[in-house]
Amino acid sequence: MPWYLELLRAVAGTILIFSGVAVIAAMFGVLLERKISAWIQSRLGPKHVGPQGLLQTLADTLKLLQKENIVPRRADPVIFASAVIVVPLAALLDYVVIPFGTTRAGPLIFRDLNIGVLYFAATSALVVVGILMAGWGSNNKYALLGGLRSAAQMVSYEIPMGLALITVALLAGSLSTVTIVNAQAGLWNIVSQPVAFLIFLVAATAEVNRTPFDLVEAESELVAGYFSEYTGMRFALFQLGEYGEMFAMAAMAVTLFLGGWRGPILPPVLWFVIKLYALIFVFMWVRWTFPRFRIDQLLGFSWKVLIPVALLNLVVTAFFVVVAHR
Amino acid sequence: MTGEALAFYVLAALTLASGLVVVTSPNIVHSAVALVPSFLGVTGLYVLLNAEFLAGIQILIYAGAITVLILFVIMLTEGGTGMRARQRNEQGPIGAAVAAAMAVLLITVATHTAWPRGAGTLPAYTTAAIGRSFLGANILVFEGTSIVLLVSLIGAIIIARKEE
Amino acid sequence: MPTLTHYLVLSALLFALGLFAVVTRRNSVAILMGIELMLNAANVNLAAFNRFAAPGELQGQIFALIVITLAACEAAVGLALVLAAYRSLETIYVDEINVMKW
Numbered sequence: 232m233p234w235y236l237e238l239l240r241a242v243a244g245t246i247l248i249f250s251g252v253a254v255i256a257a258m259f260g261v262l263l264e265r266k267i268s269a270w271i272q273s274r275l276g277p278k279h280v281g282p283q284g285l286l287q288t289l290a291d292t293l294k295l296l297q298k299e300n301i302v303p304r305r306a307d308p309v310i311f312a313s314a315v316i317v318v319p320l321a322a323l324l325d326y327v328v329i330p331f332g333t334t335r336a337g338p339l340i341f342r343d344l345n346i347g348v349l350y351f352a353a354t355s356a357l358v359v360v361g362i363l364m365a366g367w368g369s370n371n372k373y374a375l376l377g378g379l380r381s382a383a384q385m386v387s388y389e390i391p392m393g394l395a396l397i398t399v400a401l402l403a404g405s406l407s408t409v410t411i412v413n414a415q416a417g418l419w420n421i422v423s424q425p426v427a428f429l430i431f432l433v434a435a436t437a438e439v440n441r442t443p444f445d446l447v448e449a450e451s452e453l454v455a456g457y458f459s460e461y462t463g464m465r466f467a468l469f470q471l472g473e474y475g476e477m478f479a480m481a482a483m484a485v486t487l488f489l490g491g492w493r494g495p496i497l498p499p500v501l502w503f504v505i506k507l508y509a510l511i512f513v514f515m516w517v518r519w520t521f522p523r524f525r526i527d528q529l530l531g532f533s534w535k536v537l538i539p540v541a542l543l544n545l546v547v548t549a550f551f552v553v554v555a556h557r
Numbered sequence: 558m559t560g561e562a563l564a565f566y567v568l569a570a571l572t573l574a575s576g577l578v579v580v581t582s583p584n585i586v587h588s589a590v591a592l593v594p595s596f597l598g599v600t601g602l603y604v605l606l607n608a609e610f611l612a613g614i615q616i617l618i619y620a621g622a623i624t625v626l627i628l629f630v631i632m633l634t635e636g637g638t639g640m641r642a643r644q645r646n647e648q649g650p651i652g653a654a655v656a657a658a659m660a661v662l663l664i665t666v667a668t669h670t671a672w673p674r675g676a677g678t679l680p681a682y683t684t685a686a687i688g689r690s691f692l693g694a695n696i697l698v699f700e701g702t703s704i705v706l707l708v709s710l711i712g713a714i715i716i717a718r719k720e721e
Numbered sequence: 722m723p724t725l726t727h728y729l730v731l732s733a734l735l736f737a738l739g740l741f742a743v744v745t746r747r748n749s750v751a752i753l754m755g756i757e758l759m760l761n762a763a764n765v766n767l768a769a770f771n772r773f774a775a776p777g778e779l780q781g782q783i784f785a786l787i788v789i790t791l792a793a794c795e796a797a798v799g800l801a802l803v804l805a806a807y808r809s810l811e812t813i814y815v816d817e818i819n820v821m822k823w
Contacts, residue, residue, distance in 0.1 A: 234560025356621025652744035663733035677777025709794035
């Protein structure tokens, strides 16, 4: 295709991903979180706005849109404003390599990069820079501490996540997500790589700063961590980034471990959505069940437990792959 | 103008403009944050050069890890509070002259030499080819680099540890 | 169509920018950022030569990968040194670190 059509396709895809993620991940995800947390805590959750509380997040977004945009007095305005763009941008860039299903024309994926899994790990690493910028630009010591701790946590948990991703790519023989989904035609990777699945789930929970790893944004600890000073629509954009990244991690876990869109009778996209929401339910269930870790326990767990286990898993898998091919 | 040429000029402008902000900004945190668009521009250039594994590694390591490391050290030392100190020493004009002379020298050599074109084509999937090469012809380099990584990891931890 | 010369000119300009930062900045972290820019320029050069002048094998890209790895090592050790120096000398400006011990 000539380059202007490619550019147009990229812009259209960006708008589609942004609105899709904004509506499904952020709005519906926040509502789902409130309803599930209510069910676990034996109460009812939002019920009044719209039928059964379905329009609650829309009302919250409208409320946030008309709040004043406060910039602290001696905050660095350039960095304060650009941090808001970097975090959701890196979270939305994750969706480029996730296959949502397949049609007769080919897989439903925005661009099947042949380094898909590596690209996913790389864009998850870009979020850290945005968090440091937000923590520094707020001119607030709690925000700075929260930003530094969050950055340390995310950098520490990137390594076991990367090792789990490499193990799955080793089994399928390729870094492309479509090839990995097609390689699970016989057996889902959760059966052949349970350790890698658990490591990926734990690392994904730590990457999006969710309980039990949410020390950096707990109200009793650090006010709200790195986004304490953000108000109105900027706060909403940070939440969009966080929920969008959680959905992207769950979608990648479905693609790599649960067979993507594969399933017997229903259309592929429906299978993908069912598996995705099952994993989202697991994420939310874990959030409202476990207490949170201290920062030294959290970092020690990553470096002293997860990385050796992931490395051992990689070595054993590589050994079996070489022996099986001989 | 083909799409590839347009992409090259846009990426080159992005890289050089952010590089200019990195080297001339009086605020050190602005310099560190401007490294990210510079590295992303270089990533785009790698993609244009059919080096996609290198592009992925560039984002993962440079924009994702080295920038974070630089920002951490800025925030743990006197970072933004030293903003009122002057950031340039007295060698400004001489430094600019040396840099310009180096650029002129390199550009003259580059434009006046007829670089021969080798035979063969790049493989379509460079990741597999790089992997095979690392465990085949270049295995000594691979093992040596892993030893260097181990030594620098241990060294950095020991140097930065607080004395008790 | 960008040819080899375009990429070489770009990497020469980027190298000159990094060199300017190393020679004229007082903050040691800024000097390290200049070094990173120079290493990136060299990597672009290597990848460009691989694509245009020697596409039969991947030596250029492998060299660039090794350079990225070693740049990460050197940044880690260099920044650890800056932290240790700040702890005992209370400064990170290189023109104030001009005595051996006080």
